[in-house]
Amino acid sequence: MKYVDEYRDGALARSIAAGIAREANPNRTYRLMEFCGGHTHAISRYGLEDLLPVNVRLIHGPGCPVCVLPMARVDMAIACSRLPEVTLAAYGDLMRVPGSGGLSLLKAKAEGADIRMVYSTLDAIRIAEAEPGREVVFFAIGFETTTPPTALAIRSAEKKGLKNFSILCNHVMTPPAMRAILDGASEGDATPVLIEGFIGPAHVSTVIGTHPYEPFARDDRKPVVIAGFEPLDVAQAILMLVRQINEGRAEVENQYIRAVTPSGNLKAQAEVAAVFETRESFEWRGLGFLPRSALKLRPEFAAYDAELRFGLAEALAKDNPACECGTILRGAKAPRACKLFGTVCTPDTPMGSCMVSPEGACAAHWTYGRFRERARADRRKEVA
Amino acid sequence: MNPEKPVRRKLDLKHGRVDLSHGAGGRAMGQLIEDIFLAAFDNAWLRAGNDQAAFDVAAGRMVMTTDAYVVSPIFFPGGDIGALAVNGTINDIAMAGARPLYLSASFIIEEGFPLADLKRVATSMGEASRAAGVPIVTGDTKVVERGKADKVFVSTAGVGVAPSGLVLTSDAARPGDVAIVSGTIGDHGVAVMSKRENLEFETEILSDTAALHGLVADMMAAAGPGLRVMRDPTRGGLAATLNELAHQSGVGFSIEEDAIPVRAEVVAACEFLGLDPLNVANEGKLVAIVAPEYAGVLLAAMKAHPLGAQSSVIGRAVEDANRFVEMRTAFGGGRIVDWLAGEQLPRIC
Numbered sequence: 001m002k003y004v005d006e007y008r009d010g011a012l013a014r015s016i017a018a019g020i021a022r023e024a025n026p027n028r029t030y031r032l033m034e035f036c037g038g039h040t041h042a043i044s045r046y047g048l049e050d051l052l053p054v055n056v057r058l059i060h061g062p063g064c065p066v067c068v069l070p071m072a073r074v075d076m077a078i079a080c081s082r083l084p085e086v087t088l089a090a091y092g093d094l095m096r097v098p099g100s101g102g103l104s105l106l107k108a109k110a111e112g113a114d115i116r117m118v119y120s121t122l123d124a125i126r127i128a129e130a131e132p133g134r135e136v137v138f139f140a141i142g143f144e145t146t147t148p149p150t151a152l153a154i155r156s157a158e159k160k161g162l163k164n165f166s167i168l169c170n171h172v173m174t175p176p177a178m179r180a181i182l183d184g185a186s187e188g189d190a191t192p193v194l195i196e197g198f199i200g201p202a203h204v205s206t207v208i209g210t211h212p213y214e215p216f217a218r219d220d221r222k223p224v225v226i227a228g229f230e231p232l233d234v235a236q237a238i239l240m241l242v243r244q245i246n247e248g249r250a251e252v253e254n255q256y257i258r259a260v261t262p263s264g265n266l267k268a269q270a271e272v273a274a275v276f277e278t279r280e281s282f283e284w285r286g287l288g289f290l291p292r293s294a295l296k297l298r299p300e301f302a303a304y305d306a307e308l309r310f311g312l313a314e315a316l317a318k319d320n321p322a323c324e325c326g327t328i329l330r331g332a333k334a335p336r337a338c339k340l341f342g343t344v345c346t347p348d349t350p351m352g353s354c355m356v357s358p359e360g361a362c363a364a365h366w367t368y369g370r371f372r373e374r375a376r377a378d379r380r381k382e383v384a
Numbered sequence: 385m386n387p388e389k390p391v392r393r394k395l396d397l398k399h400g401r402v403d404l405s406h407g408a409g410g411r412a413m414g415q416l417i418e419d420i421f422l423a424a425f426d427n428a429w430l431r432a433g434n435d436q437a438a439f440d441v442a443a444g445r446m447v448m449t450t451d452a453y454v455v456s457p458i459f460f461p462g463g464d465i466g467a468l469a470v471n472g473t474i475n476d477i478a479m480a481g482a483r484p485l486y487l488s489a490s491f492i493i494e495e496g497f498p499l500a501d502l503k504r505v506a507t508s509m510g511e512a513s514r515a516a517g518v519p520i521v522t523g524d525t526k527v528v529e530r531g532k533a534d535k536v537f538v539s540t541a542g543v544g545v546a547p548s549g550l551v552l553t554s555d556a557a558r559p560g561d562v563a564i565v566s567g568t569i570g571d572h573g574v575a576v577m578s579k580r581e582n583l584e585f586e587t588e589i590l591s592d593t594a595a596l597h598g599l600v601a602d603m604m605a606a607a608g609p610g611l612r613v614m615r616d617p618t619r620g621g622l623a624a625t626l627n628e629l630a631h632q633s634g635v636g637f638s639i640e641e642d643a644i645p646v647r648a649e650v651v652a653a654c655e656f657l658g659l660d661p662l663n664v665a666n667e668g669k670l671v672a673i674v675a676p677e678y679a680g681v682l683l684a685a686m687k688a689h690p691l692g693a694q695s696s697v698i699g700r701a702v703e704d705a706n707r708f709v710e711m712r713t714a715f716g717g718g719r720i721v722d723w724l725a726g727e728q729l730p731r732i733c
Contacts (some may be wrong), residue, residue, distance in 0.1 A: 001652050010716040017716075045660075047717015096725075119583060231715050347725030368719040370708065 007230030008046065016235040017051035024242050030056045032241050033331050034199040035178060037064030037359025038229040044368035046231035056238065059331035060361035062177055062286060063201060065142040065170075066093045067329060067353045067360045070283040071317035073170050074099035077139050080168060080312055081105065081113040087131065088168075089124035090139040092117045097356050100317045121153035128157070128165040137306045141170045145203040147295065148268040151275040154297070154304050166306040169296050171276065174204050175212045176293035177284065181330055182220050195331060197241040199234060200226035202256055209264025213252045221250040228256040275301055285319070285353050286329030325352035328361050335362040342366065395419045400499040407493070407527025420503050421523060424510035425489075429521035437521035439486065445546040447482040449473060453538040456731040458505065461575045462590025465538055466509035468667060468733060471595045472618070473542040474516050478597035479614045479670065481552045481604055482544035487513065490524040492537040505536060516595040518542070556612040557633035561701040562679035564672045566599065566686055567592070567694040569622050570650040573664035573732055577657065585656075589649050594668030599691045603672065606685030610678025616670045618733055623662040623721045625671050626709045636704025639721070641714045643698045663724045665732045673701065 024030060034040055040060045043049060049058060062068050074097050081088035088105070095106040095117065109115040114134070118124050121138055128136035140150045150167060157165040178198065200213055205226045213224040223244035227237030237255045244251060254260055275298060282294030297305045306312065319325065323345070324338035335341050335354065345351040347363050354362035395415060405412040422430050429437040451473050458465040469489065477484040489509065493502065513520050575591040577583055596616065603611065613633075617625035622644070626637050646661045654661050668691065674682045679697065686692035699711075709721040 001648060001655065004652075004655060008715050010714055013716050045713075045719060046715040047713045047719045048715070050717040347722075363725075367722045370706070370720055 004230070007228070007232045009232065012232055013051060013235055016232065016239055020056060020235070020239050020242055021053045023239070023246060024053050024056055025246060026053070026055060028055065030196060030242055030245060031059055031194050032057070032197045032199060032238060033059040033061045033181070033195045034234070035061035035063040035174065036199075036201045036204070036229075037067065037357065038202060039199055039227065039234055040064070040361055040364045041359045042229050042231050042234055044364040047368070048231050048234060051235070052238065056242065059195060060328070060364070061181070061198075061331060062284070062329040063143065063174065063204075064354075064357050064359040064361075065146070065172070066097055066357035067325070068172065068177070068284045068286065069094075069097060069141055069170060069353060070285045071099055071319055072283060072314045074104070075315055075317050076307075076312050077168055078103055078105060078108045078113075080137055080306060080310055081108050081115050083135070083310060085135045086310070087114045087116060087127060087134040087136045088139055089116050089118045089127060089136060091119075091141070093357050094139060094141065096350060097353055098350060121149045125153055125156055125160075125162070125165060128162050129160065132164055134164060136165050137310075138165070138167045139170075140167045143172060143174050143201070143204050144207045144272075147171045147272050147276065148207065148265075151271040154275050154301055155271070157304060158301075166304045166309050167297070168306040168312070169276075171295040172282065172284065173293055173295070174201055174208070176290050177287060178213075178216060180284075180287050180290050180293075182216065182222065195222065196245055197223040197225070199237045199241070200224045200252070202227060202229045202233070202259070205256065205260040205264065207265045207268050210252050210254050210260060210262045211264075217250045217252050223250045223253070225253045226256050226260055228259065274298075286326035320351050323352040325354045325362075328354055335365040338362070342370075395499055397499050397503050402493050402495060402497040402499060402502060402527055404495055404527055404529070407525055413525060417525060420499070420506045421525070424503075424506035425513060425520045425523075426510070427519040427521060429519065430523075435522070437486065437488075439521070442485070442545045444548050445482070445550060447477050447480045447544045447546055448541070449476040450541045451476060451539070453540070453733060454534070454731050455576060455733050456534060457576070457579050458501070458535055460579050460591055461587075462571075463575075463593040463667070464505055464508050465536065466505040466507075467512040468591075468593050469538040469540050470509050470512035470516065470518070470520070471593050472667060472733065473540040474518055474595040474597055475616045475667075475670070477542045477544035478595075478600040479552070479616055480544070480546055481550050481600065481608075481611065481614070482546035483601070484516070484518045484542055484544040484597050486543050487518055487520045488522045488541045489520050490539040491526070492533050492539070493525065493527050494533040494535055495527055495530045497535050502536065505538075512595065516597065518595075518597075550608075552611060552613050554613050554615065554629055554632040555634070557629050557635050557673045557701045558612065558675075559635055559701050559703040560676050561612055561635075561673050562676050562697055563626070563637060563639065563699050563701065564674065564679070564683055564686065564695055565617075565622065565644065565698050566596070566670045566672070566692045567668075568645045568647045568650065569617070569666055569669060570646060570654065570661035570664035572667040573621070574650050574653045576665075576732055578653065583657075585653065587649055587653055589647065589653070592666055592668035594691055596668065596670055596691060599670070599686065599689045602685050602689050603682060607674060607678040607682035610675040610682065612673040612675065614670050614672045617666050619665050620724060621661070621663045621665055622671065623660070623709070624723050626721065627707075627723050629671075629673060630701075630704075630707040630709055633701070634707065635701040636707055637699055637709040638702045639699030639709065639711045641711050643696050645694045645696050662721055667733065
């Protein structure tokens with residue numbers, strides 16, 4: 001397939017891998033975090049780590065919107081879906097995310113809540129138009145990539161004069177989460193995370209550009225290479241990071257020049273700014289409450305805010321104490337280190353959010369990586 | 385008016401709809417069965433008008449299966465729920481190495497379902513059944529209130545006969561055995577999805593729905609003693625089938641992504657839908673696990689059959705206590721091919 005196969009070419013992959021192997025200093029370790037779940041998925045699906053020297057380690061970051069959604073927000077969506085007048089429209093990925101007491105949207109649906117799986121915000125608008133007697137609530141989640149479509153949906157509802165459409169807003173922002181990881185901010189557990197560089201977001205960066213990452217390079221001395229979601233993109237970004245580290249540079253570099261510009265998509269940014277404002281604080285699964293890290297609707301769009309419209313309050317909700325999603329999302333632990341991984345927590349019966357979305361670190365590792373861990377351990381032994 | 389012979393109004397096959405009387409056991413039901421099902425499936429057993437079909441039992445091992453079809457939409461590129469039901473049931477019988485003999489079909493119809501659509505489904509079933517040489521010899525019809533079913537659900541059963549002593553079961557794969565797939569994967573799932581509400585996209589892909597018993601007969605003739613197991617990778621796709629075989633046989637599989645035939649259009653559709661062709665349903669393909677010494681003749685026999693022209697050796701069974709299905713990716717790395725968790729696509733067949 002044109003414009004896809006070129007970025008998955010095995011021969012090219014081997015040549016980039018050879019470059020990484022040649023340039024990586026065998027006497028040190030390179031700990032690189034791919035922030036995005038999209039990267040995690042590509043790395044796992046194409047078996048990219050098999051091509052890397054063992055001292056180049058990839059740490060899976062929290063850039064998976066389903067994974068960072070805290071239990072309290074899932075509970076809120078479930079409570080909302082149980083209101084008799086409400087039809088909750090949600091992405092399929094969200095259906096199995098565990099809420100409190102083993103509940104999920106999927107279970108609430110089976111119990112009779114009117115929950116519809118949709119593919120886009122437009123589907124939710126369509127339902128609202130077709131069923132004026134129902135209160136249609138769109139369960140909005142995601143990073144900067146999915147926020148502009150939600151903003152457009154609000155605009156569209158406004159233009160159409162739709163009175164029965166609102167959103168449960170959970171949109172979050174990437175830079176504050178990267179800041180939190182570097183600062184070690186977390187729920188009481190401040191295990192420092194050793195990260196020497198970031199593979200920067202692909203789609204998020206098409207919207208926000210490269211500028212927002214400058215402080216991480218300038219102030220924290222962490223190189224950032226923005227990379228596309230194809231496996232060759234990731235491989236090349238790794239090579240670029242290894243070079244920066246070797247040369248003592250800390251810069252924001254853009255591997256994904258075919259889509260990302262320094263300033264990003266200004267029109268999308270303007271739409272988002274017109275509809276949303278920053279929340280003072282928002283809870284992230286695994287990272288705790290992060291200041292100015294999420295968005296809510298501006299007061300002039302309050303009519304579309306399901307939280308206000310239905311008086312939904314965030315109740316306190318605690319994750320399973322054994323669940324390590326938090327430390328895994330910060331890159332402080334590997335999925336395998338969690339006691340629940342692969343025992344009671346599998347993609348069929350997820351306990352933690354990292355196991356739910358295919359982009360989650362645990363689900364990706366379970367689905368694609370389990371046997372590879374053995375192979376890599378063997379390779380490490382050989383090297384040692 | 386002649387009291388001896390009441391005028392019977394014909395079914396309005398153009399604009400008429402199924403109503404509750406069509407399932408009530410009265411004349412309306414009799415007319416529906418006669419004008420639609422008997423007309424489409426016509427054979428001596430049905431014409432006899434009994435509540436069952438009687439036939440002599442052939443010598444050998446009887447093979448029996450049952451299946452239900454709830455696919456949505458009921459008409460899709462390359463097929464419809466009727467053809468799917470006939471072919472799917474035949475395939476379940478054929479995978480045991482058996483010759484399918486007879487089918488049954490039950491219809492659960494939603495009140496208001498257009499008679500024209502029912503006729504179209506029945507006609508397609510009749511055609512598929514005649515093409516396969518496997519008659520539908522008994523059936524049933526129920527009508528439920530609007531909203532209690534979605535258009536029409538079809539439930540089938542099938543019987544067939546296999547040679548005495550032939551046992552093809554899913555626990556029979558052994559390390560070293562060769563895995564062969566009979567053609568391109570993912571066609572059916574993508575064809576159905578392309579017509580899903582809110583998901584419609586333009587594609588040339590047709591469902592691969594087909595009865596595979598002819599192909600199986602050729603395979604049995606060429607490599608019968610070497611065949612361990614056959615399976616049609618329907619829901620869950622090739623990934624689910626290989627995982628089931630791995631678990632039931634207590635082996636792992638090692639497969640090559642490059643060797644798996646996938647149409648470029650299917651790759652493209654999966655790409656933008658975020659799916660993996662390995663998880664997408666097929667309705668006219670099979671996976672055969674064969675002893676290595678028979679792999680060559682089996683592959684040749686499969687390729688010689690029109691439904692197996694694109695057959696390909698995709699890998700081997702290996703010793704693995706974890707029963708993993710491992711794949712060498714085209715990119716050059718390795719990965720696990722797992723079952724898909726949750727429901728990727730409800731109502732694909």
